[in-house]
Amino acid sequence: MPCLNEAETLATCIDKAQSFLARTGISGEVLIADNGSTDGSQAIATAHGARVVHADQRGYGAALSSGIAHARGRFVIMGDADDSYDFANLDLFVAALRNGADLVMGNRFAGGVAPGAMPWHHRYIGNPVLSFLGRLFFRTPIRDFHCGLRGFSRDAIRNLNLRTTGMEFASEMVVKATLSRLDVREVPTTLKKDGRSRPPHLRSFRDGWRHLRFLLLFSPRWLFLYPGVALVWIGLVVGSQLVRGPVTIGSVTFDVHTLIVAALCVIMGVQSIAFAIIGRRFASRYGFIPRSGTYDRLLEWLTLERILLIAILLMLSGISAMVWGLTQWAQRDFGPLTSHATLRAVILAMTALVTGFQLMMSGFMSSMINIPIYERRVADTDPVDRQRRHSDLPNA
Incomplete structure (x- = not known):
């Protein structure tokens, strides 16, 4: 249990957990990660x-990470x-874990939310929207993304290398478990009004944004x-019609002028696709997102030279x-460009120039990510040099 000034309710929670261990005969402990x-x-x-x-380190995620690191049990x-x-x-959490689940999430909406236990904007807006986006972006079966009651295999979750320190830790656990193809399940649980007299640590808009930001940053496809693909498609479809001449629909x-907008769509779309490739390469290389065979083959083909x-x-x-x-x-003595044919050619030229320049810079940026993150001196790997230095040592 993460804890920051919970003197009013902590004893009750510990006693309930101890009673569960005693009733079921489970060998376990109650661990408080104090923040x-x-x-x-x-x-x-x-x-x-x-x-x-x-x-x-302060923060909900930091407290949980510390607790998980110190936990001694097989399941947490x-x-x-x-x-x-x-x-x-x-009991449902333990049963699922013993049945092979790596992560078991509680679903408060399936088990029951008591009156006054959850603010209306959390229950009908924040949680459903963020949970929907989580399922859409990562194809996870979880319908209550932010339930704070969950069980998991300690080793499986520690291997995910969870990094966030704030409230978004809850989303990171589900996202990384899903991307790593762990066995993720959901069981019904209940939620009642908390027993504190002070306001909760959760801040609706601040922490909601942190969850949304995390979901977007961990999904370069959707971000x-x-x-980018949509913008390029719109730009090419519209531009291919207007490059031949004006198009009239009704009145x-x-x-x-519309061709300029189409050109801007292509430019922005290409840059967005480049960001997706760079973001995916960075996230995969440094362990933020598990590797994907499809993306790895694409990234291998997209060499700097190509x-x-x-x-x-x-x-x-x-x-x-x-x-x-x-x-x-x-030919017009550098006067006003009134010819629409010339303007179309200039628009196409500028689009090609800007897009090419963007690709060139994005290629170099993407290649920088492949630079090794450690330094290795030639002398450190030269067996002749190592042997010479070893021979200079006095006999023992």
Whole structure:
């Protein structure tokens, strides 16, 4: 149980958990991960038979990470120490864990939410929206993404290398477990109004944004790739019609001004797709997101040389079109460009130039990620040098 000034409810939670262990005959312990309490929570926990560990770094995720690191059991069940969860009835969690589950999430909406236990905007807006996005982005079966009562295999979760320190830790656990193809299940649980007289640590909009930000950052496909593909598709479809001349639909005529918008869609879309590739390469290389065979093959094909070749071809075509446009402008004594044919050529030229330049810079940025993150001196790996240094040592 993570704990920050929970003197009002901590004893009740510990006693319920102890009663569950006694009733089921499970060999276990109650561990309190204290996050700097100043209300005597540590003494209360010790007096009621719990073991207290201290989390030096502040934050919900930091406290849980510290507790998981110090836990001794094969299975861990975590839950808030505010007496909102029923620690006396954890049978479904234990049964699922013993049946092979790696992560068992509680579902408060399936088990029952007592009146006043959850603010209306959490129950009908925040939790459903974030849970829906989590299922959409990561194809997880979990329908209550932010239930604080959950059980898991200690070793399986420690191997996920969880990093966040705040409330988004709850989302990170589910996301990484799903991406790592762990056995993730859900069981019904209940939620009642907490027993604290003070306001909760949770801040709705701040912590809701942190959860949403985490979901987006861990899904380059939805943050960058899909919007980028949509923008490129719109730009190419619209641009391919307008490059031949104006298009009239009803009483509205679309001409070069709309072609400029289409060109901007292509430019922004290509940059967004490049961000998706760079983000995926960075996240996979440094362990934020598990590797994917499909993405790895794509990234192996997208070498710097291939990207530069495509970029150079685009820029050369753009330069050629610009030269033609300048020639047409010169024939008009560099006066106003009233010819829409010339304007179309200039728009296409600028689109090709900017897109090529973007690809070239993105290629170099992506390649920088492949630079080894450690330094290795040649002398450290030279067997001749090692033998020479070894021979200079005095005989023992």
